[in-house]
Amino acid sequence: MKKRVEIEYxxxxxxxxxxxxxxxxxxxxxxxxxxxxxxxxGTGGIFEIRYHEHVLFSRKAAGRFPEAKEVKQLVRDQIAPDKDLGHSDRR
Incomplete structure (x- = not known):
């Protein structure tokens, strides 16, 4: 399966x-x-990040834009769960 992330904006x-x-x-x-x-x-205020048609983040659902750190964690959990993200994993 191809590791492809989609960002619709x-x-x-x-x-x-x-x-x-x-x-x-x-x-x-x-x-x-x-x-x-x-x-x-896209149109209509969409900002979604998807992996294999699974929505990882939706601006509409969250009521805000994602932080880069948050997106990296969401994508990591899907494609490389054991990958250390360094400072992006710290609070």
Whole structure:
């Protein structure tokens, strides 16, 4: 199974830079584990991060944007549960 994370972002809200930043953080942290991070343009205020159609984070459900640290932990739990995230694992 291909290790692919999708970030769907609202083009109307101009959230491309935020989505690209999260993608860069994931690709840097999981360079050996992830095969792909896809940026998917959407509308209607969407900002979702998915792994194999499973929603890891939804701005609508949470009522806020995710922190990079939080996204890294969510992705790590799916693709590399034993990976140490260093400072991202500390409170």
């Amino acid at each position: 609202c083009t109307q809200c101009r959230w491309l830079l935020r989505a690209a930043w999260i993608a860069q953080e994931l690709l840097t942290t999981f360079e050996a584990e992830l095969e792909e991070v896809a940026l998917i343009p």
